Amino acid sequence: MRRFKTQLLVVLARLYIVTSQSCPDYSTYSKTRHEPFSPGRYALSSARPPPSCRTFNSSALESLLSSFSANITDPDLLRLFQNTYPNTLDTAIKWHGFSSANPSEEELTFIITGDINAMWLRDSANQLQSYLPLLTPSSSPNSLASLFRGAINLHARYLLTSPFCNSFQPPPESGLAPSPNPASDSDVVFPPYDPDKVFECKYELDSLASFLQLSTEYHEATHDSGFFGKFSWVEAVKAVLATARSMTTPTYSPLDGKPLDSPYTFTRKTTRSTETLPNDGLGHPVAAGTGLIRSAFRPSDDSTTYQFLIPSNMLFCRYLASASLIATAINQTTLAGEMMEFSASLRQAIQTHGVASVPGDNGTVERVYAYEVDGFGSSLLQDDANLPSLLSAPLMGYLAPTDPVYLATRKRVLSIKNPYYAAGGVIRGVGSAHTGPGRVWPMSLIVQILTSDDDEEIRGAIKQILGSTDGLGLVHEGVDGWDGSRWTREWFGWANGLFGGMMIDVMRRKEGLLRESFQ
Numbered sequence: 001m002r003r004f005k006t007q008l009l010v011v012l013a014r015l016y017i018v019t020s021q022s023c024p025d026y027s028t029y030s031k032t033r034h035e036p037f038s039p040g041r042y043a044l045s046s047a048r049p050p051p052s053c054r055t056f057n058s059s060a061l062e063s064l065l066s067s068f069s070a071n072i073t074d075p076d077l078l079r080l081f082q083n084t085y086p087n088t089l090d091t092a093i094k095w096h097g098f099s100s101a102n103p104s105e106e107e108l109t110f111i112i113t114g115d116i117n118a119m120w121l122r123d124s125a126n127q128l129q130s131y132l133p134l135l136t137p138s139s140s141p142n143s144l145a146s147l148f149r150g151a152i153n154l155h156a157r158y159l160l161t162s163p164f165c166n167s168f169q170p171p172p173e174s175g176l177a178p179s180p181n182p183a184s185d186s187d188v189v190f191p192p193y194d195p196d197k198v199f200e201c202k203y204e205l206d207s208l209a210s211f212l213q214l215s216t217e218y219h220e221a222t223h224d225s226g227f228f229g230k231f232s233w234v235e236a237v238k239a240v241l242a243t244a245r246s247m248t249t250p251t252y253s254p255l256d257g258k259p260l261d262s263p264y265t266f267t268r269k270t271t272r273s274t275e276t277l278p279n280d281g282l283g284h285p286v287a288a289g290t291g292l293i294r295s296a297f298r299p300s301d302d303s304t305t306y307q308f309l310i311p312s313n314m315l316f317c318r319y320l321a322s323a324s325l326i327a328t329a330i331n332q333t334t335l336a337g338e339m340m341e342f343s344a345s346l347r348q349a350i351q352t353h354g355v356a357s358v359p360g361d362n363g364t365v366e367r368v369y370a371y372e373v374d375g376f377g378s379s380l381l382q383d384d385a386n387l388p389s390l391l392s393a394p395l396m397g398y399l400a401p402t403d404p405v406y407l408a409t410r411k412r413v414l415s416i417k418n419p420y421y422a423a424g425g426v427i428r429g430v431g432s433a434h435t436g437p438g439r440v441w442p443m444s445l446i447v448q449i450l451t452s453d454d455d456e457e458i459r460g461a462i463k464q465i466l467g468s469t470d471g472l473g474l475v476h477e478g479v480d481g482w483d484g485s486r487w488t489r490e491w492f493g494w495a496n497g498l499f500g501g502m503m504i505d506v507m508r509r510k511e512g513l514l515r516e517s518f519q
Contacts, residue, residue, distance in 0.1 A: 042466065069082075084497070105230075109150030120166060167198070168199055184268070186268055189266050241342065262283075286374050320342055385440075462506075
């Protein structure tokens with residue numbers, strides 16, 4: 001009976017996943033224009049796949065899209081919202097079902113990034129974050145709540161399998177074959193991993209934080225504490241804590257100065273320096289006694305210069321504290337205490353070692369957050385478009401948007417003092433070493449909007465994003481600041497969802513702006 005029940009539940013769940021061979025490959029579909037075009041100057045494509053080819057259907061989503069159509073005046077802006085906000089549900093829920101292990105009620109959700117057929121912990125958490133305005137408590141397997149629970153459960157499984165890794169293969173229950181990653185063929189990674197389970201094993205602190213973020217956001221939206229007492233959430237949190245604590249290990253012993261073994265190393269044969277770590281996979285040295293957590297790679301999947309990556313430490317600090325409330329709610333008081341204590345010490349470490357003094361205007365000295373530090377006194381004064389970023393610090397809830405150090409940092413980040421800021425004629429904003437100088441990531445302009453209360457700044461950023469899709473009506477990864485026809489990634493679920501979430505936020509805070517024309 002139990003076996004029959006399990007099989008029935010899996011079949012029911014898979015009814016919501018498209019398997020029709022007639023559906024177009026979305027990587028190809030999203031690179032071409034489809035009628036009807038929006039009746040504005042940009043004539044944006046209709047980029048949603050046909051209803052029968054969408055990977056998850058939500059009546060709440062469709063209702064929201066319908067209600068917004070009466071509130072957005074500009075036809076191109078409306079089309080961009082209609083294309084982008086549903087993108088993850090329309091195209092990236094690769095599989096949603098149940099665990100084959102007992103108990104059979106454990107939901108699992110495998111979410112791809114878009115054009116890369118693997119599940120990143122960071123991306124999937126942020127892709128679902130876009131749908132928090134629609135999330136309500138539900139036990140139905142055909143609900144957004146079930147998608148969230150399934151993603152949390154799968155994150156937990158991944159973290160218990162390979163806690164240093166960042167992106168993963170589909171679970172065996174899905175019946176989907178693992179995807180090869182040619183870039184990882186020459187990897188030398190410690191600890192080793194199973195390529196049938198792991199797509200890539202770049203240790204990124206924000207991956208650990210993303211599991212805590214996703215857990216917190218589901219809990220705050222549904223108050224479903226009981227869910228976290230089931231399955232393997234507690235064990236996964238303990239694995240996260242152990243991994244993060246291990247990565248506070250400095251390069252040299254504070255007792256005798258000898259080099260210490262690192263819990264994680266990574267080398268790869270590559271022509272890109274950001275795809276590997278120096279010093280035979282150890283990375284650049286970091287000092288002892290800072291209290292900060294190392295990150296070998298950034299949210300962009302590029303290697304860090306100095307391993308104490310401040311935005312990722314901020315994200316981990318913030319969500320470690322909020323996830324401790326879940327542990328308290330399920331009577332894991334000792335664990336909750338450890339989480340709160342670690343978070344508090346990490347916040348102190350960020351404020352002590354993550355703030356740098358820089359020349360300000362008129363001979364003054366300003367205090368700003370560094371992007372990376374090494375604890376020896378070196379700091380990297382830049383920002384990257386990928387989240388978490390310094391620009392996104394108030395968005396992640398680490399600090400208030402009026403924090404004076406943040407405001408000085410924000411001003412610097414959104415200027416040519418940031419090495420990866422491109423002041424293009426088509427689009428201007430923060431880019432990334434991942435795509436090189438001169439490429440602006442629309443994601444950075446979305447974050448700029450979400451962290452601003454200035455109507456003119458918001459209006460200008462929306463206009464630039466609107467004109468940067470090359471007529472395809474989707475938010476790309478990076479766009480040439482001077483040539484909008486040159487861009488990367490036609491199908492980037494996270495950026496699309498972030499734009500949709502931003503539009504909902506602007507509707508809440510600045511409704512009048514959405515009634516303006518951007519023609």
